[in-house]
Amino acid sequence: MQRDLTTGNITGNLLKFAFPLMVGNLLQQFYNVADTWIVGQFLGADALAAVGSSYTLMVFLTSILLGLCMGSGAAFSIQYGKKDFEHLKCSMFLSFGLIAGITLILNIAVFWGLDGIVWILQVPREITGLMKEYLWVIFWGIAATFLYNYFANLLRAVGNSVVPLVFLGISAILNIVLDLAFVLFFHWGVRGAAIATVFSQFVSGIGILIYTWKRFPSLRIARRHMRWDAGILKEITSLSLLTCIQQSIMNFGILMVQGLINRFGTVVMAAFAAAVKIDSFAYMPVQDFGNAFSTFVAQNYGANQQERIRKGIKSAVFSAFAFCVLVSTLVCVFARPLMELFIHPSETEIIRVGVEYLRIEASFYFGIGLLFLLYGFYRAMNRPGMSVILTVISLGTRVALAYWLSSIPWIGVTGIWISVPIGWLLADLVGIAVYRKMRNLPLRTPQCL
16 A cells, blocks of 8 residues: 555554554564574573674665665655656666665675674683674674665555565564574574575565566666666765765764674673663664654655645654653563563573663663654655764764773773763754754755756
8 A cells, every 4th residue: 555645644654554554564583582482581691792792793784774774765755746757767766776886895894894893802712602603603694684775765655564564464474483493402503593684685685676677667767767867876876885884984883882892792792682682672763753654754755845844843742752652661670581481580680781771771661762753854855864873973972982981990881881872862853953943944845856
């Protein structure tokens, strides 16, 4: 079902469009949550630490492709709002070739530099072998990540958020089944968990490609669309690369923090590996709501509906606030039982560290919820550079404070946890200040689109 977000009830349409995105990304989290739960319960703390550190690295690598696809999706949404389907299809052709080329280069680079990556992350010697075994397999899924995210963002740009959900649901279930089979019955260890994830990713990536081609003839590219257009390429490149930079900076900062966490040993690594999955799972829906909000703004930006965008902002902020308050309360109250889903109750120190992390982060979920709305807003308004600035503020603050505070003996690893919400809130203040200055300016839809 395609949804035109430039007409109808704002809150109702926004929530209906956002809901499949929320459910879909929650299902996507099952890729790594299933790995984490099975590895933590059946393969031990060392294996959990290896997979957890690998997860942070893969989030960084896939964020490059995700940023490129999200940036292209913003351009697609603007073109769809303008009803300029010829330029939309030309943009699809150019962006697909651009991102596919970057995917190939990235894949070659990570295989070639695997030893260096493990060294940079300061992985303890006792888990280096496990981490390299897991990464060697998981890197094969990078191409699948590109395929799924490209076509998912394309369909969402034209108002269809249901089809991506369906393919994620299928692959998430498949991933869990294969995880159990490869780890528990075939005894393939962390390599089995990685194989299950990669296979499931290719099911969703190739599946959504075939489905889009067969069921959405309006999005099929003809020979006349396979052409060089400097104006369209410039706009696609601007939105895609800046969004990619924003996503990459965000996750590179997290990767740097992971390296800092690794210095504190296997207990803290294992606690962080489990807690960060719970944390990501908890605020993932509001992140997807921010992406849905971005599509709403982009379509209305293309349609030159400034007042509708302003009303949508009020609706989105209220909805995000209500959700974050609910989730914050649940995570704070149930932090210990949630940790025990991944860690055996006898591992009391790992659980204690994880609970501390969760309660600090969860208390400030609205900070990151508002930040996701700001990211989506500036990306949709063709100002992706502002999203980059907010990311630099948020992550720069987080990394600098994490290294400083954790070096103070009486604060220690808690300083890493405290630095996160401080970074969120500082970026929120800057983003709101910039919005207040620009809200009365007229829309400036790019002519090359």
